[in-house]
Amino acid sequence: MKLFKHITFFVVALLTVGCKTEKSSKENTQKPNIIFIMSDDHAYQAISAYDDTLIQTPNIDRIAKEGMLFTNASVTNSICAPSRAVILTGKHSHINGKIDNLSKFDTTNVTFPQLLQKAGYQTAMFGKLHFGNNPKGFDEFKILPGQGAYYNPKFITQKGDTIINGYVTDITTDLTLDWMKNRRDPKKPFMLMYLHKAPHRAWLPSKKYFTEYTKKTFPLPATLFDDYKTRGTASKTAQMGIFKHMSLTNDNKLTSQTIKELRIKEWSNLGQSIDGMNPEQRAAWDAVYGPINEDFKKRYPTMNDSLLTVWKYQRYMQDYLGTIASVDDNVGHILDYLDDEKLADNTLVVYTSDQGFYLGEHGWFDKRFMYNESFKTPLLIKWPNQIKPGITEDEMVQNLDFAQTFLEIAGVDAPKEMQGESLVPLLTGKKETWDREAVYYHYYEYPAEHAVKRHYGVATKEFKLIHFYHDVNEWELYDSKKDPKEINNIINDPTYAEVVLEMKQKLKETRKKYKDSETLDNHYIELYNKK
Structure with missing residues (x-):
């Protein structure tokens, strides 16, 4: 009888292990x-x-x-x-x-x-x-x-x-x-x-985080007041500046009433952003953003352009x-x-x-x-x-x-x-088979919101070449190692004359590789104009 029990236990154990092994095997062989x-x-x-x-x-x-x-x-x-x-x-x-x-x-x-x-x-x-x-x-x-x-x-x-x-x-x-x-x-x-x-x-943050984050202050970026001295038309005409183009209402959450009281002329669509709130959500929102509006009313009369830019930046980050x-x-x-x-x-x-x-x-x-x-x-x-x-x-x-x-x-x-x-x-440690030297970029949506001009370009680990086209013909080159913040456009720097030629050739080759061309550029401009 004891022998029978031992045999039975052994068989059950084998079956159990077998089931677990089979299940584990299925899990391990299933595609990721x-x-x-x-x-x-x-x-x-x-x-x-x-x-x-x-x-x-x-x-x-x-x-x-x-x-x-x-x-x-x-x-x-x-x-x-x-x-x-x-x-x-x-x-x-x-x-x-x-x-x-x-x-x-x-x-x-x-x-x-x-x-x-x-x-x-x-x-x-x-x-x-x-x-x-x-x-x-x-x-x-x-x-x-x-x-x-x-x-x-x-x-x-x-x-x-x-x-x-x-x-x-x-x-x-x-x-x-x-x-x-x-x-x-x-x-x-x-x-x-x-x-x-x-x-x-x-x-629009959740209640948990607008309560917390509206109390925070953040360090200013080094290029917040960039003057685009070495850049061309594209940077200077883009409509995405925090000071000039960020909305005090929709973006910074001032109410239309606040804007009206301060006699600031600005298009407002804040209502479209928060009108979908239920009464409880709106009450929680107003309890935090109401005092922000009141504080701004006190500050605004003494704000110059720089102070207003900083205020808008902080509100943006919050x-x-x-x-x-x-x-x-x-x-x-x-x-x-x-x-x-x-x-x-x-x-x-x-x-x-x-x-x-x-x-x-x-x-x-x-x-x-x-x-x-x-x-x-x-x-x-x-x-x-x-x-x-x-x-x-x-x-x-x-x-x-x-x-x-x-x-x-x-x-x-x-x-x-x-x-x-x-x-x-790259994911599996076989980096030696990876041979990409450059990547290609192309932006099309112009003229449109934010007025960023059409451009295409090529980037390597060392340099970035950009060509703005359509209503301009401007080139920019950046040394990604020496100038990671991309402040100095070196396209006309004699020191980089050879690099310019090399990058333009690389851009030409990359455009061909990805089947992009001036013909396609013109095609998409024509389609855009018909909209």
Whole structure:
């Protein structure tokens, strides 16, 4: 009898181990999950893994600590919808056709989610897409219409539109977690796009953070009062200056009544930003921003241009960074869920932005230019057992590369028309196979909001060459090593005459490589003029 018990116990133990081994084997052989986290207009300067001067972002930083931080990541076209089109298609704007926020997205483009879905991935998208009401390649989506609202936002779904009460950053996370907990198929790998509206203009923080951040004071950027002495027309005529073009109402949250009392002439649309609040939300808002208005009324009569610029900058930073604090909290919720559910080890997590953003550098807000603050974008990636934790990577990568990276990770062949390069060699320690020396940029949306002129350019680790065209013909060259703040345009410096020739040749070659040309430039100008 004892012998029988021992044999029975041994058999059960073997079966148990066998079941666990089989289950473990299935989990280990399943293709990696992919979570793509993107915020809108999140400057790399506002992530403490890059620079802790302005804000601490411990949860976003976790991705870098457990993975890789890219210091030379950039975009191909620094404006929201075109950037997203590049990410989805793996093709430059002039190829995918989405050159600006105004043009329609050509839905005949094949996107990487479509290919992953076809390959057996379960796919979902929650948050801000910015264009298109029916994104292809997703089993489920809930997306904001256009820019969306910070408070009590409307979402577009497969079943129709719905308004969800609350704060948009929290809601986007709740929708994402709800899908992961309740509708994710554990038998399938998944690709999830978790897309935040914040910190897009007009920067409305949650109650928790507008209460905290409106009390903070931030250091001024070194180039806040840049005079563009060595630059051409483009910098001098752009309409994105904190002093001249940042709205006291919509951006700095003064009320129309305050503006009226002070006899300041300014267009106002603050109401459009906060009218969607319910009475409780509005009361909390007024309790904090009301005293700010009263304080400004006292200060304004004695303010000169410089003091007003500084005041507007501080107000800008308080609200902009306040929205990012909520993003960081919510990214933490997603990372915690992955850890708690034992999903982290087989999940690639990416954090990025659709482009960079000016936080007072050169006196600006917004993006669009090929200068570093808008051209460069944050990129942090973790992939346990593949990426060694805590690595900083300075190779030149772009949002153009995401599609091919995700496809390679999933074991799916990328279409030949995709123009990026898979980041897998950099992620997996095979850097010797990476040979990119330069990246290409092209901005189209002019004449339009912010009046940033059309330009294209090429950047290496050492230099950046920019050509402004259309209604001007101006060139700029920057020495990225000696002049990282890009203050001195050296295009006419005899010392750099040879570099100018080399960079112009490199630009010519790069334009040819990516199939861009003067013919296409003129084509898109003609299309734009017909709108």
